[in-house]
Amino acid sequence: MGDPVTLIAKWLEGLLAGWGLAEGPTAVVMNLIGVIMIVVFVMIMDVFLVWVERKVVARFQDRFGPNRLGPFGLIQPIADVIKMLIKENIYPQGIDRFIYNLAPLFGLFPVLLLWAVIPISPTTIGTDINVAVLYLVACGAFISLGIIMAGWASNNKYALLGAFREVAQMISYEIPMVISLLIPVILARSMELNQIIQSQNIWYIVAAPLAALVFLISSIAELGRAPFDIAEGESELIAGFHIEYTGMKFGMFYAGELLHALTVGGIFSSLFLGGWRGIGAMTYPIVGTFWFFIKAYFIYWVIMWVKYSLPRIRIDQMLNLNWKFFTPLSLVLLMVTAVLDKLLTGVPMLIYFGVMLAANILIGWGTVLILRKTRKKEAPRVAEPKPIARPDGAPPIPAITPATTSQS
Amino acid sequence: MIPLSWYLIFAAALFSIGLFGVLARKNAIAILMGIELMLNSVNINLVAFWRYLSPEMITGQVFAIIVFAVAAAEVAVGLALIISVYRRKSTIVAEDIDMLKF
Amino acid sequence: MLNDWLFIGILLVIAPIVPLAATVIPDFIGPRKPSRLKSQTYECGVETEGETWIQFKVQYYIFTLIFLIFDVELVFLYPWAVAFNQLTLFGVLEGILFILILVAGLVYAWRKGALEWF
Amino acid sequence: MTPLQIIFLLVAAISLGGAVMVVTRQNLVHAALWLILVLFGVAVTFVLLNAGFLAMAQVVIYIGAIAILMIFTIMLTRKVAKDTDEQLNSNWWGAGIISLLLFGGVILMLFQWQNFQFNLPNLNPSVDPLLQLGEGLVSPNAFLLPFEIASVLLVAALIGAIMVARERK
Numbered sequence: 001m002g003d004p005v006t007l008i009a010k011w012l013e014g015l016l017a018g019w020g021l022a023e024g025p026t027a028v029v030m031n032l033i034g035v036i037m038i039v040v041f042v043m044i045m046d047v048f049l050v051w052v053e054r055k056v057v058a059r060f061q062d063r064f065g066p067n068r069l070g071p072f073g074l075i076q077p078i079a080d081v082i083k084m085l086i087k088e089n090i091y092p093q094g095i096d097r098f099i100y101n102l103a104p105l106f107g108l109f110p111v112l113l114l115w116a117v118i119p120i121s122p123t124t125i126g127t128d129i130n131v132a133v134l135y136l137v138a139c140g141a142f143i144s145l146g147i148i149m150a151g152w153a154s155n156n157k158y159a160l161l162g163a164f165r166e167v168a169q170m171i172s173y174e175i176p177m178v179i180s181l182l183i184p185v186i187l188a189r190s191m192e193l194n195q196i197i198q199s200q201n202i203w204y205i206v207a208a209p210l211a212a213l214v215f216l217i218s219s220i221a222e223l224g225r226a227p228f229d230i231a232e233g234e235s236e237l238i239a240g241f242h243i244e245y246t247g248m249k250f251g252m253f254y255a256g257e258l259l260h261a262l263t264v265g266g267i268f269s270s271l272f273l274g275g276w277r278g279i280g281a282m283t284y285p286i287v288g289t290f291w292f293f294i295k296a297y298f299i300y301w302v303i304m305w306v307k308y309s310l311p312r313i314r315i316d317q318m319l320n321l322n323w324k325f326f327t328p329l330s331l332v333l334l335m336v337t338a339v340l341d342k343l344l345t346g347v348p349m350l351i352y353f354g355v356m357l358a359a360n361i362l363i364g365w366g367t368v369l370i371l372r373k374t375r376k377k378e379a380p381r382v383a384e385p386k387p388i389a390r391p392d393g394a395p396p397i398p399a400i401t402p403a404t405t406s407q408s
Numbered sequence: 409m410i411p412l413s414w415y416l417i418f419a420a421a422l423f424s425i426g427l428f429g430v431l432a433r434k435n436a437i438a439i440l441m442g443i444e445l446m447l448n449s450v451n452i453n454l455v456a457f458w459r460y461l462s463p464e465m466i467t468g469q470v471f472a473i474i475v476f477a478v479a480a481a482e483v484a485v486g487l488a489l490i491i492s493v494y495r496r497k498s499t500i501v502a503e504d505i506d507m508l509k510f
Numbered sequence: 511m512l513n514d515w516l517f518i519g520i521l522l523v524i525a526p527i528v529p530l531a532a533t534v535i536p537d538f539i540g541p542r543k544p545s546r547l548k549s550q551t552y553e554c555g556v557e558t559e560g561e562t563w564i565q566f567k568v569q570y571y572i573f574t575l576i577f578l579i580f581d582v583e584l585v586f587l588y589p590w591a592v593a594f595n596q597l598t599l600f601g602v603l604e605g606i607l608f609i610l611i612l613v614a615g616l617v618y619a620w621r622k623g624a625l626e627w628f
Numbered sequence: 629m630t631p632l633q634i635i636f637l638l639v640a641a642i643s644l645g646g647a648v649m650v651v652t653r654q655n656l657v658h659a660a661l662w663l664i665l666v667l668f669g670v671a672v673t674f675v676l677l678n679a680g681f682l683a684m685a686q687v688v689i690y691i692g693a694i695a696i697l698m699i700f701t702i703m704l705t706r707k708v709a710k711d712t713d714e715q716l717n718s719n720w721w722g723a724g725i726i727s728l729l730l731f732g733g734v735i736l737m738l739f740q741w742q743n744f745q746f747n748l749p750n751l752n753p754s755v756d757p758l759l760q761l762g763e764g765l766v767s768p769n770a771f772l773l774p775f776e777i778a779s780v781l782l783v784a785a786l787i788g789a790i791m792v793a794r795e796r797k
Contacts, residue, residue: 024631027513028520035520043528085532088540093549099661105529112525116518127517130758134588134684135518141692145664148699152657156551160703161566167696168570171577174692178584185591191758243552248536252529316627319573323616323625327580331613335606341594342602410636410676416738418640418673422647422666424731429651431723432716437656437702441663444694445647448670451682459677463749466760470771472682473586473761476689477778480582481785483694484575487701488789491571494705503717515675519635571700572793578693579786583779585685586765593762604766608779615783624790 003285005124038126042115042259049258050077056301060308087247092155095244099153104245104252106146110139111260118266119194121276121288133181133191136267137174140222143260144170147241150253154244162240165230165315172319173221173228176326180215183208183337184271197275201349205272207356208337210364212272214330219264220303221322223257227310228318265299266292273299329367336363415456422449436490436500440483447479572624576616583612636676643669652716656702664695681758 009030016026051066051074058065066073091097116126117135129135144167151163184204188196196204205212221228242253269275273295276288313321336359344352422445429442451472458468494500590597590605597605619625646669649662667690674683764770 027516031517031520032524034517035524039521039524039528085535086540087536088542089533089536090548091544092551093546094551096657099658101533104533105526108529109525112528113518113521116521126521127514129514129518129680130756131588131680131684134585134681134688138684138687138692141687141696144696145691148696149661152699152703164566164570164700164703167700168573171581171693171696172573175577175580175584178581182584182587182591185588186594189592189594191588191592247540248532252533319625319627323573323576324620327616328613331609331616335609338591338594338602338605342597342599409630410633413738414633414636414640415673415677417735418644420731420734420738421644423734424727425644425647425651427730428723428727431726432720433651434717435656437698437705438651438659441650441659441698444663444690445650445666448667448690451686452670452673455674455677455679455682459679460749463757464755466757466764466770469679469682469757469761470764470774472679473685473765474774474778476685477582477586477782480578480689480694481781483697484578484785484789485792487571487697488575488793490701491568491704492792500705515680566704568704568793571697571704572790574693574697574700575789575793576786578697579782581693582689583782585688586775586778589681589758589762590766591762593759596759596763597766600768601763601766604772604776608776611776611779611783615786618783618787619790622790622794624794 003121003123005121005285034126038115039112042112045262046255046259047077047081049262050080050255052297052300053258053304056304057308060305081251084248084251089249090246092244094155096153096155099149100244101249103146103150103153104249106142106149107242107253107256108259110142110146111256111263113139113142114260114263114267117193118263118270119197119275120292122194122281122285124285124289125194128192128194131191132193133185133196137178137181140170140174143222143256150245151241154241156244158239159241159243162243166224166241168315169224169228169230169318170222172322173218173326176214176322176330177218177222179327179330179334180211180218181271182334183211186334186337186341193270193275197270197277200274200277202353203272203274207353208272208333208360209357210360211330211333211337212268214326214333215271216264216268216299216302218322218326219268220306221318223260223264223303225257225261225303226307227313229312230315230318261303262296262300264303265296268299269295329363332363333360412456412460415452419449419452419456422446422452434501434503436493436502436505437487439502440486440490443482443486444479447475447482451475569627576619576624579615580612583608632676636673639669639672639676643673657699660695660699660702663698664691667691667695679757681761 012033013026013030016029021029054076055065055073057063066076069075069079091100114136117129117132119125119128147166147170148163151159151161151166154160184196185191187204187207188199190196190199242250245253269292275295276285276292278287278291278294281288281291337356340355340359344355347355426442426445426449429445430439431442433439433442454468454471454475458466458472462468490500493505497505499505587605587608590601590608594602643666646662646665650659650666653659653662667686671683671686671690674680674686765775766772
């Protein structure tokens with residue numbers, strides 16, 4: 001039906017059957033081709049992402065970014081890859097050699113695994129397993145494993161401390177992420193991503209804006225990007241868990257992080273922004289690919305925007321934000337969504353989404369009220385003068401009164 | 409198709425290795441790892457029996473889920489005890505933790 | 511149904527090859543001039559002191575512990591969410607009760623100060 | 629031998645090899661990483677048994693949470709868990725004999741059982757185990773009580789563990 005992907009797949013299947021291949025081996029060969037295509041496509045995009053990232057950062061910071069090599073510096077990432085490939089592999093002393101070499105693999109390949117279940121167009125999807133949403137969470141487990149392996153094997157205190165922080169952060173933020181992932185599952189009654197997209201006649205961001213926000217922020221924390229980059233805070237830990245890695249081994253962590261950011265964009269758009277849905281996507285599935293990547297890159301841009309605009313937060317602030325704010329909020333959201341959804345069985349879709357949106361606005365408003373109240377209590381405590389190291393005889397610092405600080 | 413017996417033998421071997429770990433290891437954390445192996449072999453059995461003997465009922469899977477919960481609870485409390493013992497006695501070798509032996 | 515997993519199985523074999531190749535190639539085409547100074551642990555130029563695997567704050571452990579309990583419980587809620595169409599209001603409320611027990615745990619941890627970093 | 633059988637044998641062999649490494653490695657972090665391999669092998673076994681949800685739960689819970697918690701504990705108690713120390717106690721040969729005897733006994737008993745060579749029944753395609761599971765967990769005439777009690781158990785474990793592990797101020 002005018003979809004090149006299906007056409008080519010059908011043609012290949014026919015060709016293989018014509019060669020006398022049985023059904024089983026045909027499936028294996030078809031899947032193998034699919035895997036190789038997705039991996040190659042994603043890796044090429046990953047190299048391209050380096051350019052996107054640098055160019056966008058430069059624009060945020062009023063610079064040009066890479067602009068010498070090729071038009072708009074487009075060949076720069078390829079030069080970077082070649083540079084990294086011909087660098088020496090340095091093995092620091094006292095490392096645990098096997099794990100040290102294994103850890104960079106875990107920096108990238110779980111992110112590639114994520115692409116198996118993300119529908120790029122209505123017909124282009126690796127596989128539509130019925131537990132896809134949990135699969136997305138499961139791949140995250142491997143990423144944190146790679147980080148702890150890197151930190152442990154490097155024989156470096158900074159690396160170990162960075163790994164500890166990063167893992168503590170990743171697993172903490174997995175809780176609100178898992179809860180906010182439950183909400184689209186409840187709305188769609190399915191864990192298959194294609195199913196979730198198909199049931200989004202109205203984008204789920206309308207019915208669950210707060211869940212979308214919680215998911216986005218906890219994903220950024222899972223990525224370990226600013227403002228949640230305490231693990232690699234360059235002013236204290238230099239680079240965190242990958243401090244002892246050079247050349248392409250460092251490159252794997254870097255590439256994994258960039259690709260993961262785009263993947264989060266893809267997941268977010270599939271869950272909340274209707275994925276490949278858009279004008280003409282139903283009749284011409286290939287158009288869906290265009291819509292999908294527009295949305296995914298938009299979210300990726302938002303993530304970059306956050307990264308290059310906000311300062312780093314401290315670890316205690318980060319954990320407080322998670323356990324005392326996002327987790328209770330997302331639990332309340334989950335309960336309200338579940339009950340409302342059941343009570344609203346059978347009502348027209350517009351009313352359903354309207355009530356959900358109203359409930360979200362109410363919860364958001366209540367949250368803001370509670371936050372205001374706690375801030376009034378917290379502000380005097382935070383503003384108490386702290387001891388500061390000063391030379392003898394220096395004039396005393398005028399005490400900050402709570403009233404002046406709480407206004408900001 | 410894989411016969412049921414293969415899963416059972418696999419689970420039995422895993423259970424025996426886990427038991428060896430529990431009995432032979434000195435370190436308390438390593439003993440907990442042995443227990444994890446044993447719980448996993450139990451889970452394989454439960455799910456295999458569900459698949460082969462009563463796929464229309466869900467009992468086996470629910471049992472496996474309860475085992476997950478028990479394993480998580482066991483690890484949480486067990487490791488907390490190990491940390492606590494380590495803080496008081498600065499050892500986690502199971503043989504040296506004999507405060508009750510009088 | 512198993513065919514759905516075939517793709518992931520193959521991907522599980524293919525995906526590690528990419529980073530593996532990328533990290534092994536420099537061993538062949540890159541220079542190799544190891545020296546003692548180069549392979550020293552990098553801690554801002556200060557000589558490293560004592561053992562690397564020092565002991566860390568117990569708080570990391572506490573947060574992982576709370577995470578473990580929450581994670582286990584939340585995973586159990588996924589089948590409940592998928593089966594929403596088949597559930598009665600009573601079934602939904604049972605799920606809510608499950609979440610409320612979890613909330614009780616969170617409140618306890620909060621009140622006891624287990625969620626404080628310092 | 630069907631391809632499925634070969635995959636199973638491969639997974640089982642890797643898992644059992646990994647399990648042997650778990651109980652013999654001197655370095656505890658290595659043992660924990662081997663444990664993760666075994667847990668992953670068990671997850672693959674669940675997939676082969678058509679229990680996709682349990683496989684994912686296995687990865688999320690065991691690898692993502694329990695194994696990480698164990699590695700954290702190993703690192704927290706690092707001072708005594710030196711890699712150079714002997715990790716097996718003096719009675720390890722006795723433990724080995726007991727384990728072998730148990731394995732032999734179980735195999736013997738299994739071979740007495742006539743359902744041993746049971747072959748795979750077909751799944752009813754119209755029944756989704758995941759839906760069944762979700763329904764069964766909260767319906768009063770199925771598994772409502774175990775489900776809620778599991779939740780209470782986990783919260784109790786949380787409270788107990790926090791009480792035990794907390795630093796007294």
